[in-house]
Amino acid sequence: MLEIKNLHARIAEDGTEILRGVNLTVKAGEVAAIMGPNGSGKSTLSYVLAGREDYEVTEGDILFNGGSILEMDPAERAAAGLFLAFQYPMEIPGVATMEFLKVAINAQRKARGQEELKIPELMKRVREAAQSLEMDMGMLKRPLNVGFSGGEKKRAEILQMKLLEPRLCVLDETDSGLDIDALKVVADGVNALRSPDRAIVVITHYQRLLNYIVPDSVHVLYKGRVAKSGEKDLALELEKNGYAGLVGEAA
């Protein structure tokens, strides 16, 4: 489903190269974890996947469902089924969460040539998704992410992910700033989305999240490259020996 081929990317403004030849394949139905120390390029990879303009792809390609997405803008990639759960979700003052969900869902439906969702159907879907994430419906009347706690923001991200039904979910440090209870709820939300025709990429610094979202594969990003790939045990190994041990091994 996702094929990253020799991907090089740099910061557009100052030319700093961050990704230096990433190769990664994630199949439909697979949950892939990407781990790595600070500054290894994890978040950059998520931004480049989602099409953020601050980064320039200088070499390589990203294939999604077999086609290159490099020429698509973030909204087009989203409509094609790519969802990024942000590490730091943005506040949108004056726009009620419910309203935002409606606009986003219908924008994607429109891009796919589907009809707008009728309000009662929309409400029903939102209510069900919110309940499964133990979210209060009152929160949906508040402007998106404005004054939300860290946990509420992450839940709101997962809520959007559920409702938008993406083919590829990229979760960027979704565990950061979550207490253990919230972490479990969020992980349950993600696990519920596991399906044979959907791929999930979990970017995380710590192994902790992977106790709850058990990955099929683990990839270690180091200095802008995938330095090592393995199965879920690799995450445990990393937890024990740290990245230094791995880097020593890789070097």
Next chain:
Amino acid sequence: MPAVQETIEQVRKIDVDQYKYGFETLIESDKAPKGLNEDIIRLISAKKGEPEWMLEWRLNAYRRWLTMDEPTWARVSYPKIDFQDIHYYAAPKSQSGPKSLDEVDPELLRTYEKLGIPLKEQEILAGVRTAGEPSTVDGAGEGDNIYQSGRVAVDAVFDSVSVVTTFKKELAKAGVIFCSISEAIREHPELVRKYLGSVVPPTDNFYATLNSAVFTDGSFVFVPRGVRCPMELSTYFRINEKNTGQFERTLIIAEEGAYVSYLEGCTAPQRDENQLHAAVVELIALDDAEIKYSTVQNWYPGDTEGRGGIYNFVTKRGDCRGRNSKISWTQVETGSAITWKYPSCLLRGDNSRGEFYSIAVSNGHQQIDSGTKMIHLGKNTSSRIISKGISAGKSNNTYRGQVSAHRKATNARNFTQCDSLLIGNECGAHTVPYIEAKNATAKFEHEATTSKISEDQLFYVMQRGIPEEEAIALIVNGFVKDVIQELPMEFAVEAQKLIGISLEGSVG
């Protein structure tokens, strides 16, 4: 609700092409020669069948105007206006626009369609005909009597506003007078004489004085004691009667305990032949009366290089003359090349209240210098100002506001919130508040913020599948929500769409 992407697409190139028919000027016989002198004023007055006192009033204003200088303190720049190069009188039915809708830019028509404006109404807006003339649209609206008379009002646009035929009857039953100012001068001279110029005196400022000398038409509203006007009054109605021209004059009086809500303007882009607009609006609220005045202004803003476009130099002032009276201004300003406009309140009556809610959107090369004045004169008077300025493109957007408390204005209160939003790197936002309290009991609060739509925010919204321009419209509509809520329902949805359309092309 943001402007749907479809709308944005459909008006993609609208700013330049839509108006290409707009400024053709064919000289017609029923037009006064260019220039301004006492004879022209006599001609205007005579054409309108005005009484002698009105002519004198105009002439006095004109003589005063000759001694005045054009104000230069606003943060706007434009080539010097040649006041002798303007026609000050044209018969209302003068025609110089396209002959039928076939000649009008289809993009413009699609916008009208999108905004839900009926075909025959579109003809008027696009300048194909003036109201009262037969439509060129064969069979359009057939079987629907409202459209037949050429007096179509907003009904098809805003369902909740009453149908025109029942509308005059109903108003008359309630004792409300709603007519053109010309008609009022002839039919209700005692009321006009008593109130005209009592809020904005003929000597007030350069443009108001010019207006006093040459005003062509406008609305007159009188709501008698204790009457709650049974419907929203709208200038939409009057579009169907005649073009009000560039020097519009409006006078609204609410007697003791009366209430009226008045809507001015149009969300659809309006074609106009006149570059200079200098309107005067006067509101008078007596004891316990309330006037709510809402404006949506979407005149031609000029082309992509900043050429052409309307100069909108307006004087709007409300007088809370009575105790417990209230005047509320709400404006959505998206059009015009230059906007110079400060809807103000004189809070004379004890316990009176003034409000000003504003959204000013500037894009391209537009210049806006707008704000309000709240002059606290009576005791326990209060005022509230919420201003949201949005600048995009190469535009400049200035909020200029004055809040003052007179020596006798004990317990005057004001709250001002003034927020600016910038889109892109080439626009400017400025805030110029003047605050003056001569009474120690006054409590004035002022809050101001300036922010930018951040790349982070935009990326986040787009990542959810919302295309860029729609994403901006969504963020901006969130920003202006406090003011949108103050608009009458019918206007609110339209205004939101309009803001999205106005910001089209502001990025990328």
